[in-house]
Amino acid sequence: MSHATLATEFVADRKRAAWHDSALWFVRSKRDKCAQALPEWESLREIASQIKQHTSSRLAEYLEEFERNATANGIQVHWARDAAEHNAIVLRLLQERNVKLLAKSKSMLTEECHLNPYLEKHGIEVVDTDLGERIVQWRNEPPSHIVLPAIHIKKEEVGELFHEKLGTIAGEFQPEYLTEAARVHLRQKFLEADAGLTGVNFAIAETGGFVVCTNEGNADLGASLPSLHIASMGIEKLIPKLHHLGVFLRLLARSATGQPITTYSSHFHAPRLGGELHVVLVDNGRSKLLASEEFRRSLNCIRCGACLNTCPVYRRSGGHSYESPVAGPIGSVLGPARDAAKNASLPFACTLCGSCTDVCPVKIPLHHQLLAWRKELADEKLVPADKRFAMKMAGLLFRSPWLYATAGRVGRFALRFAPRWLVYNRLNGWGRQRELPPAPKKSFRQLFRERKK
Amino acid sequence: MLPDYHWECQFTPAIQLFLLRSVHPWRLMRVGLFIPCYIDQLYPDVGLATLEVLESHGLDVHYPPAQTCCGQPMANTGCNADAKPVAQHFLTTFEPYDYVVGPSGSCVAMVRHHYHGLIDEAAEHRLAAKTFELCEFLVDVLKVTPPRHAFPYRVGLHQSCHGLRELRLGPCTEAQVSRVNKVRVLLEGLQGIEFCNLQRPDECCGFGGTFAVAEEAVSCMMGDDRIADHQQAGAQVMTAGDMSCLMHLEGLIRRQRKPLAVMHVAQILAGRQPQQV
Amino acid sequence: MPTSREQILTAVRANQPPATPVPQVKGTWIEYDDIVGQFCGLLKSIGSAGYLVDSLDQINATLAELPAYQSATRICSLVPGVGDSSVHLDSLARAHELDQLDIAIVNAELAVAENGAVWISDAAIKYRALLFMAEHLIVVVPANGLVPHMHAAYDRLRLPEFADGRKAFGAFISGPSKTADIEQSLVIGAQGPRSSAVFLLR
Numbered sequence: 001m002s003h004a005t006l007a008t009e010f011v012a013d014r015k016r017a018a019w020h021d022s023a024l025w026f027v028r029s030k031r032d033k034c035a036q037a038l039p040e041w042e043s044l045r046e047i048a049s050q051i052k053q054h055t056s057s058r059l060a061e062y063l064e065e066f067e068r069n070a071t072a073n074g075i076q077v078h079w080a081r082d083a084a085e086h087n088a089i090v091l092r093l094l095q096e097r098n099v100k101l102l103a104k105s106k107s108m109l110t111e112e113c114h115l116n117p118y119l120e121k122h123g124i125e126v127v128d129t130d131l132g133e134r135i136v137q138w139r140n141e142p143p144s145h146i147v148l149p150a151i152h153i154k155k156e157e158v159g160e161l162f163h164e165k166l167g168t169i170a171g172e173f174q175p176e177y178l179t180e181a182a183r184v185h186l187r188q189k190f191l192e193a194d195a196g197l198t199g200v201n202f203a204i205a206e207t208g209g210f211v212v213c214t215n216e217g218n219a220d221l222g223a224s225l226p227s228l229h230i231a232s233m234g235i236e237k238l239i240p241k242l243h244h245l246g247v248f249l250r251l252l253a254r255s256a257t258g259q260p261i262t263t264y265s266s267h268f269h270a271p272r273l274g275g276e277l278h279v280v281l282v283d284n285g286r287s288k289l290l291a292s293e294e295f296r297r298s299l300n301c302i303r304c305g306a307c308l309n310t311c312p313v314y315r316r317s318g319g320h321s322y323e324s325p326v327a328g329p330i331g332s333v334l335g336p337a338r339d340a341a342k343n344a345s346l347p348f349a350c351t352l353c354g355s356c357t358d359v360c361p362v363k364i365p366l367h368h369q370l371l372a373w374r375k376e377l378a379d380e381k382l383v384p385a386d387k388r389f390a391m392k393m394a395g396l397l398f399r400s401p402w403l404y405a406t407a408g409r410v411g412r413f414a415l416r417f418a419p420r421w422l423v424y425n426r427l428n429g430w431g432r433q434r435e436l437p438p439a440p441k442k443s444f445r446q447l448f449r450e451r452k453k
Numbered sequence: 454m455l456p457d458y459h460w461e462c463q464f465t466p467a468i469q470l471f472l473l474r475s476v477h478p479w480r481l482m483r484v485g486l487f488i489p490c491y492i493d494q495l496y497p498d499v500g501l502a503t504l505e506v507l508e509s510h511g512l513d514v515h516y517p518p519a520q521t522c523c524g525q526p527m528a529n530t531g532c533n534a535d536a537k538p539v540a541q542h543f544l545t546t547f548e549p550y551d552y553v554v555g556p557s558g559s560c561v562a563m564v565r566h567h568y569h570g571l572i573d574e575a576a577e578h579r580l581a582a583k584t585f586e587l588c589e590f591l592v593d594v595l596k597v598t599p600p601r602h603a604f605p606y607r608v609g610l611h612q613s614c615h616g617l618r619e620l621r622l623g624p625c626t627e628a629q630v631s632r633v634n635k636v637r638v639l640l641e642g643l644q645g646i647e648f649c650n651l652q653r654p655d656e657c658c659g660f661g662g663t664f665a666v667a668e669e670a671v672s673c674m675m676g677d678d679r680i681a682d683h684q685q686a687g688a689q690v691m692t693a694g695d696m697s698c699l700m701h702l703e704g705l706i707r708r709q710r711k712p713l714a715v716m717h718v719a720q721i722l723a724g725r726q727p728q729q730v
Numbered sequence: 731m732p733t734s735r736e737q738i739l740t741a742v743r744a745n746q747p748p749a750t751p752v753p754q755v756k757g758t759w760i761e762y763d764d765i766v767g768q769f770c771g772l773l774k775s776i777g778s779a780g781y782l783v784d785s786l787d788q789i790n791a792t793l794a795e796l797p798a799y800q801s802a803t804r805i806c807s808l809v810p811g812v813g814d815s816s817v818h819l820d821s822l823a824r825a826h827e828l829d830q831l832d833i834a835i836v837n838a839e840l841a842v843a844e845n846g847a848v849w850i851s852d853a854a855i856k857y858r859a860l861l862f863m864a865e866h867l868i869v870v871v872p873a874n875g876l877v878p879h880m881h882a883a884y885d886r887l888r889l890p891e892f893a894d895g896r897k898a899f900g901a902f903i904s905g906p907s908k909t910a911d912i913e914q915s916l917v918i919g920a921q922g923p924r925s926s927a928v929f930l931l932r
Binding site: 291 | 733734735737738739741742743744745746747748749750751752753755757758759760772776825826829842844845846847852856857858859861862863879880881883884885887889896897898899900901902903904905906907908909910911912913914915917919920921922923
Binding site: 004007010011012018021031036038041312348355358371376383391399443445448 | 488492493495497498516522524529531532539542614617618619625627628629655659662663666667668670700
């Protein structure tokens, strides 16, 4: 379905859409305050952007350097060309060690690869241990936001869900109470888990290690109790040097939630004593995206979610309207790169207001990329035919001043004298909720001519 | 490839003015008045107001009647092949002028930042360097003294996105960069004007060109939210540098019969008063 | 048939753009006139607490006043002279036994004023789960390990190693664990410690 169709459904409950909008606006406002508190904010963004662009330009070397150093540290490195290979590697690692229960922390990559259903199909219980992810997992939904997976759900609904799943008191929905219930439940799962899987926020070529950032501490529990720790990472997560983390850790949480840093920024460099640590490096279309001069900067993304929070369309249409693992502006850039036909409506789910470009901590020119995608899609004839036809006609019209002026005259005349029912017909998308502008008798060009006389 | 996002820094208006002044006697600069198509057809008074404001500064203003549209609707839909001849037509139409000035941040941003690949590159730079949105032209190029006539109303200033984030006509809440608000400074001197404090001073109105129709539900909700913000702030008049945002907002206001007057900033600068408050 | 590794590296090598330079991480970073005040104030704002102390006795005296410490029965202190340790990591069969541990007291090397984080490694901690399983986390940092920002922290930080040269784990930890996943309501004490305190020891 197109974004517009799903967004219309979301907006049909105006009150709820307004609630969703204000919840995310609150996060954006916190981000603004946090950014304002750092005089060096804009220069940090510039440095971060340059580090990422540099890394992209030498990515093969950095991948090899990372592999070399990680291996020397005792980490086992795996390479996966696509989602299927990633999933197969993870499954093999789990099956070889007879893993029955996997404690998984947040990883957008595993969402992209649809790892959970794959593992469950093979009889492995997967528990998403981030509170928000656990909530959406129980609801059989994908996360609606990359940082706040359950931002679309009301606390009353979580209360009902927990009553059903955890036996909490019916009608009780205080976040403190529900979070406590989840804590007890998830702690038990951590104690029972045979393996932990985490994502990767940053991997450091120089040291062969990686960093995982969370607030809840779930990634760390999952990575320190079971003896097997698997980390899945896209190949674009690399940075060259350890000290580059100083730049990214200053930007990430401030951009994401308006915190100066996440509670935990954990640096993994080796398996723990008696344990195993595996890193799966996943391509899944990233090397292809690297070839595109236009879109390669979208690989800079550090998944902070700031562009979602600032996007006036995302806030009012909800993450699920994008039908893509990553929603919002960055998702609308990455989606068509993965599957242009399926995600053709996403670059149009945007007013080109440009706020995403201004908040992006790594300076991805998001709204310019969305515009560039529109061109690609039109070239591929993936823009609806009626829209393309209208633009073709407009193009012809605007080429001829006479034709344009005449059409304007006829149009205004029609608007002035046509009966209301005819103007505000069912096909008039403008007029459902809005009046058309009152058509003046004379255009500016006519008035200008008369004024000169 | 799209033009670099911050390229405008390379063409500071001061430098342009210096160069132009060294060639032209000041009052002989020929200004091409760019009246975007929908303003020409639907809001002729905004065009007249723009003309009056420019002429009041003694400029030699010309309106080339061959002009049609800047090509933004096609380009923003991705139909660059259809936008090309329109952009070429725009270039030809405005070639003879020293400056091109129009009352729309969005259309000016199109000409200045998005003609890459649509017209010849040298022409693109030449055109970009001489094309200005009305307010920035008044502030940066003419360096005018803001008008002082009476406008005793509570005004909600809607910051149109393309003016704000493409032309950088003012500071925006998400960027930690201090900038002069070129629309506001022009209005600030008016007698009796009072600016309303909006809760979200630079949120998009939801127009977005074809977005307004293709994503009608979200578009109208965005518009309603803007209107509600201006109303809670006690605005009597809502103004902006872009009539397209205002066309969308006014459409909602009129349908809902809300007591909020809508005026383009050029109309206020030219001394018009709101029709009903 | 080339391996996946070769295929990926070949594709990346073919597609990566011309090399751009590595930028210098240089700038005018924020500095604080009262760096201790900034650090402690920040901790307070995130539901934690920071204290500047002159002696271990002072830490013990402060701990004795904390309700969480008063009601604690299982305490594991890795800081000699601080707290009454009743749980010893060497006596545990595995990390899982740290569940329901009331208090963990550990050393950290660095503290960061801009964000309230402390840098803790597990080089001297047999089970790093200690840091995440304890209900309350107490951290002791030398006061001269307080730096204004993350750049300074990384300048001073050395990746931890065990005695045998194996790389250890390290983390910046800032305050107690928390979540806002239910309607953006901040709840302190998500899955890890419910509270934390940092002592800057002069």
